[in-house]
Amino acid sequence: MPKWITQVGCPYCGSSCDDIEVLVSDDGKKILETRNACVIGNEIFHHVSSPDRPKKPRMRQPDGNFKEITYDEAVDYTAKTLLKSKKPLIYGFGSTNCEGMSAVARVAEKAGAVLDNCASICHGPSFLAIFDNGYPSCTLGEVKNRADVVLFWGCNPMHAHPRHTSRYSIFPRGFFTTKGQMQRTIICIDPRETDTAKLANIHLMIKQGHDYDLFDAFRTVLRGHDIPAEVAGIKKDQILEAVEKIKKGRFVMIFFGMGCCHTDGRNHNVDIAISLTRDINSHTKASIMAMRGHYNIAGPGQVWSWQFGFPYCLDLSKGTHAHMNPGETSSVDLAMRDEVDCFMNVGTDAGAHFPIDAIKHLKKRPFITVDPNICMASEISDLHIPVRVVGVEEPGIVYRMDNVPIQFKKVVDGPEGVPSDEELFDRIYERMCELTETEPIWLPSREHAKAPTAAEQ
Amino acid sequence: MALVTLKPYKTPELYLECYNISPDVFAGKTSAEIAELDVREGKTTVKLGDFFEVKGNAGKTPEETEIRVSGDCSRIKYIGNKMTAGSITVDGNADMYLGGWMKGGKIHVLGNVHSFCGIAMEGGEILVDGNAENYVGCAYRGDWRGMRGGTIRIRGNAGNDIGTFMLGGTIIVEKNAFIHVSTHAEGGTVIIKGDVQGRVGGQMVKGDIYVLGAVQHMLPGFKKVGMTEREVDGMTAKFTHYIGDLGERHLKVKGKEVYANLYVMAA
Numbered sequence: 001m002p003k004w005i006t007q008v009g010c011p012y013c014g015s016s017c018d019d020i021e022v023l024v025s026d027d028g029k030k031i032l033e034t035r036n037a038c039v040i041g042n043e044i045f046h047h048v049s050s051p052d053r054p055k056k057p058r059m060r061q062p063d064g065n066f067k068e069i070t071y072d073e074a075v076d077y078t079a080k081t082l083l084k085s086k087k088p089l090i091y092g093f094g095s096t097n098c099e100g101m102s103a104v105a106r107v108a109e110k111a112g113a114v115l116d117n118c119a120s121i122c123h124g125p126s127f128l129a130i131f132d133n134g135y136p137s138c139t140l141g142e143v144k145n146r147a148d149v150v151l152f153w154g155c156n157p158m159h160a161h162p163r164h165t166s167r168y169s170i171f172p173r174g175f176f177t178t179k180g181q182m183q184r185t186i187i188c189i190d191p192r193e194t195d196t197a198k199l200a201n202i203h204l205m206i207k208q209g210h211d212y213d214l215f216d217a218f219r220t221v222l223r224g225h226d227i228p229a230e231v232a233g234i235k236k237d238q239i240l241e242a243v244e245k246i247k248k249g250r251f252v253m254i255f256f257g258m259g260c261c262h263t264d265g266r267n268h269n270v271d272i273a274i275s276l277t278r279d280i281n282s283h284t285k286a287s288i289m290a291m292r293g294h295y296n297i298a299g300p301g302q303v304w305s306w307q308f309g310f311p312y313c314l315d316l317s318k319g320t321h322a323h324m325n326p327g328e329t330s331s332v333d334l335a336m337r338d339e340v341d342c343f344m345n346v347g348t349d350a351g352a353h354f355p356i357d358a359i360k361h362l363k364k365r366p367f368i369t370v371d372p373n374i375c376m377a378s379e380i381s382d383l384h385i386p387v388r389v390v391g392v393e394e395p396g397i398v399y400r401m402d403n404v405p406i407q408f409k410k411v412v413d414g415p416e417g418v419p420s421d422e423e424l425f426d427r428i429y430e431r432m433c434e435l436t437e438t439e440p441i442w443l444p445s446r447e448h449a450k451a452p453t454a455a456e457q
Numbered sequence: 458m459a460l461v462t463l464k465p466y467k468t469p470e471l472y473l474e475c476y477n478i479s480p481d482v483f484a485g486k487t488s489a490e491i492a493e494l495d496v497r498e499g500k501t502t503v504k505l506g507d508f509f510e511v512k513g514n515a516g517k518t519p520e521e522t523e524i525r526v527s528g529d530c531s532r533i534k535y536i537g538n539k540m541t542a543g544s545i546t547v548d549g550n551a552d553m554y555l556g557g558w559m560k561g562g563k564i565h566v567l568g569n570v571h572s573f574c575g576i577a578m579e580g581g582e583i584l585v586d587g588n589a590e591n592y593v594g595c596a597y598r599g600d601w602r603g604m605r606g607g608t609i610r611i612r613g614n615a616g617n618d619i620g621t622f623m624l625g626g627t628i629i630v631e632k633n634a635f636i637h638v639s640t641h642a643e644g645g646t647v648i649i650k651g652d653v654q655g656r657v658g659g660q661m662v663k664g665d666i667y668v669l670g671a672v673q674h675m676l677p678g679f680k681k682v683g684m685t686e687r688e689v690d691g692m693t694a695k696f697t698h699y700i701g702d703l704g705e706r707h708l709k710v711k712g713k714e715v716y717a718n719l720y721v722m723a724a
Contacts, residue, residue, distance in 0.1 A: 132601070213655070225704075227677040228677055275705070279704075324598065325598060
């Protein structure tokens with residue numbers, strides 16, 4: 001009898017839904033059906049059964065073709081390449097678990113690498129704003145139960161986070177929001193009429209690239225001053241109406257996305273949004289949250305902040321301390337300036353997401369991809385190492401967009417012989433220690449796990 | 458003044474981090490000792506002499522030491538890092554962090570500089586004959602105490618984030634600037650002699666900005682209060698006076714709020 005597994009986490013977007021139900025075949029190897037997942041999440045669960053999935057590392061040969069090699073050879077090549085490079089760049093981690101991120105940190109430290117995650121090309125500017133101005137945020141549970149005015153600034157959850165609106169932000173009925181959508185005022189700030197904007201009570205169709213000006217107008221009005229007749233393509237009356245709605249709200253929630261942190265000004269747009277949140281709090285309650293993209297992209301920020309003190313763009317090449325300064329130590333800048341001599345792409349697709357010029361620079365040196373699937377980055381790599389899919393074949397801790405940790409489950413067995421990210425990085429670390437004739441340093445918890453069990457003793 | 462000349466003869470494969478190119482480190486050293494100083498390329502430590510031909514001994518103190526880098530430093534970071542006295546001249550371009558955390562002395566770059574020029578500067582003088590990239594005289598990430606003193610003069614154009622979190626000192630950009638001038642500033646003076654695209658004085662608490670060209674997009678938080686005649690960098694002109702950022706918090710002195718000033722030259 002096929003078995004339904006409940007309360008499964010979905011390894012797709014930053015909403016990190018944990019209410020998925022998955023029907024697994026008798027032998028526990030194949031996923032037959034899913035419930036509750038959005039179309040994209042559903043696709044990810046079915047994708048693991050794809051017959052085209054690579055199950056062995058593939059190494060680029062002098063003739064340009066790939067040749068399958070063993071995991072030992074792949075681990076050896078990676079360890080040697082990382083040790084030989086003066087400044088390798090290890091980038092990615094949008095789609096893996098915190099255990100893998102923790103394991104790669106040991107490798108990066110040993111290699112004197114720059115360790116960066118997808119936030120670098122995503123919500124990195126939001127991090128800069130948070131460093132400068134704080135982060136008055138809350139959890140998605142609070143949004144569901146309390147928020148009655150919700151702003152979507154430069155984000156389109158109807159497409160990017162398909163179940164966000166139904167689970168947290170627009171439709172659900174919560175403790176103080178018993179009437180659901182009827183009780184919520186939705187304000188959307190977007191230059192396009194997106195599907196989220198169509199759901200909004202007020203849609204401010206802002207002139208692209210003028211977010212900062214509009215935030216400044218909101219703040220100026222909130223402090224009782226006059227503003228010009230038109231700001232960022234929005235009429236004064238519309239701004240006053242939106243501010244009035246915000247002031248009347250009992251709990252105002254601002255969600256912001258790439259439209260806010262990747263137009264001109266970047267971190268400053270988010271910075272002033274945080275200042276606006278602070279201002280609104282002198283009238284009513286307000287909170288702000290970044291619409292993080294991947295299901296565990298908040299994870300590296302948590303794990304590496306704990307390990308090194310910084311969430312991303314970590315330059316560990318100094319040996320004595322971690323240095324962080326996005327603009328210098330951020331992946332795309334490093335690539336464009338030819339500042340690194342080895343690139344490792346883990347659990348993301350730099351080939352698809354980086355500017356083509358950045359990839360051209362990176363391609364001059366060794367290029368390694370660690371990813372369960374074939375993607376653009378894997379196809380231009382010198383070495384592609386497949387791993388198990390987290391959330392489907394590998395359990396682990398993930399951090400949702402509101403920085404709430406969730407334990408994801410394993411629902412089916414991974415392909416035989418294919419390691420998890422954590423296992424792979426531990427093997428690379430051990431090999432690096434062997435090559436440098438040093439003792440590996442494991443965390444106490446890790447030593448504990450490696451210690452013989454009571455039965456073995 | 459004792460002159461030390463550094464002549465680059467080899468281009469690094471990546472970038473060199475030369476925290477040691479500073480009169481404070483060179484002082485009291487012979488040319489042979491200077492050539493033995495450490496520089497870093499990625500995770501490797503190499504010698505200054507591996508990349509530069511060093512001539513001349515340094516003076517006894519930083520004040521008596523003059524450094525001349527006669528060649529291009531496009532791949533050299535941290536020139537004049539934390540220097541307190543003496544002078545450095547670069548006969549070409551310089552990379553990131555030129556004069557970072559500088560407390561005194563003089564730096565003159567004949568070419569262009571990359572980003573973070575004069576980051577968290579406290580005193581001294583930086584003169585750049587060419588253009589500067591972004592973050593001229595800015596604060597380090599997360600620090601609310603930016604540039605506190607000294608003068609930065611860029612003879613060409615500058616990018617975005619000029620004088621972010623500035624508390625004191627002067628920045629002069631003789632041509633155009635992109636966006637974000639004196640964001641979050643609580644003091645200091647920025648003078649832009651050309652045009653600025655926008656976001657001048659956003660979230661600004663205190664301080665002065667002079668724009669001698671045009672501001673393409675004025676922030677809604679700035680209010681025109683009148684006309685005034687001011688002396689700027691040796692010339693006197695008529696300016697339109699704005700105060701702001703009205704959306705930001707401001708200190709009260711004798712019950713009256715003190716705003717930041719923006720002066721835009723009257724056409």
